[in-house]
Amino acid sequence: MCLHPEEIPPIPDETVRVAKAAFPKGNLYMRLRDELGVFYQDEDFASLYPQRGQPAQAPWRLAMILVMQYLENLSDRQAASSVQGRIxxxxALSLELTDPGFDFTVLSEFRDRLITGGVERQILDLMLSKFQELKLLSARGKQRTDSTHILAVVRELSRLEHLGETLRYALNAVAEVAPIWLKSLAPAEWYDRYSKRLEDSRLPKTPADREALAEIIGADGFHLLDNIYSQTSPIELRQLPAVEVLRQVWLQQYYAPTDKIQLRSDKDGPPSAVRIRSAYDLEARNSTKRTTNWTGYKVHLTESCDEDSPHIITHVETTVATTQDQTVVPSIHQSLAQKNLLPQQHLVDQGYTSSQLLSSSERDYDIDLFGPVAVNGAWQAKAGLGFDVSHFRVNWKRKVVYCPQGKRSSRWKHTQDAYGHPVIHVNFRTKDCKNCAVRSQCTRAANDPRALTIQAQPDYEALQKGRERQKTEEFQKQYALRSGIEGTISQGIRAFELRDCRYIGLAKTHLQHILTAAAINLSRVFAWLEEIPRAKTRCSHFAKLADATVC
Known part of the structure; x- marks a missing residue:
């Protein structure tokens, strides 16, 4: 299909007349169209279409339909039906009342075009540009970020189920491409073992029996792989994604095949960040956060939180489940900078803060990354009576450190820590520490003098400043604003089905989250236009008995 960009058509007169009669007070879509106009133009998506071919559906309209679909949690069939039958x-879409609509598969094709063309972020970014134009959103205010876990659209499998299902997945793929070849290879017991989905309720119960079955499945998988990669097998079998998945999973789960097939122990297995958990979603990872264990992804939502404007989601970051929160802060700030939406203060929880991020956010973007920082874990700090690093005075110009007793360091060496961050190793003289009256409060070393490892000056100073700031009442008062992002996540989960993946794979899941964020923004801007007050945190009747002023 090709694209011939045209100006956005006005709303047909007959559509306006019938809509005003059907909704004399207006409704969400009519109010938004009248107040905000349109967010997208065909030119925004021109790169997704060839210059020649059958005319395509207007992409500005398809983009808007996707957002409206997520606003009402509709399937593709339901969304296409709404385009056809709802006034x-x-x-909102500038359609004649007699417009017949389109086949629902057009929506899936358009989503694929967005991902393939790498322009899925435009769905949210162009909406944000419109909000900026209408003075509903501005830079250099306050924004906040938090994350939540996302469940992949795959079964939670035990290790034995995972092995059996991976082999069954490969067998089905090979059977489709080379049925005669596979039939001549497969022994009769394979049909009993892998014809149906493996479920834990039908598998052996004792550890010994389960391990024996795992070894049998492993031997079957190695036998299949050996034959696929032999010179006499059809070449196309080696190019099947399912065969590559089988090869990778067997490398992760088994030791190299010998006379005895053996499962890898936990310590010899790959880390969770690379371990495949399902043959049907290769990017889904298993992770645990406190008491929550899940297989899937993680989404980070950033929203504005100024009191005098609607709270609008400004950025969406989707990662695999094992990604640490700290790692996404630079990309969030970079993306906000590209949209001209950098905040002055960015409220986050401790998972998003580190000394390096505190200093780099201020240095590179003039952002106050506002949140708790890790407390000093040294025994001196925990005891409360010892001399931790904060008790030492650092003279950066002279490259020396003075201990609480006024003794000067003897060594200052620049190096790097295990993560590649610049640090400084500092040592004091043995003669100064050996007979020190407060040695027991400074070091537990039997004979060695006190040694320190401090970060580079910007990081060190940012961390010490953060630790001191979080002790104040003013910090607690300002930080209370961050908790509002939890309400946004709750709204996304309960009203917009954010928790569960609709699609398979990281890219499609990210598009789902972008569309969800755009839908939430529309609902919030409508509430703002209608002067509907923001919902307050709910308080149970029983909790009110304790203190009615809290609720």
């Missing part, structure tokens, strides 16, 4: 949708 308010026709009003």
């Amino acid at each position: 308010d949708w026709k009003y």
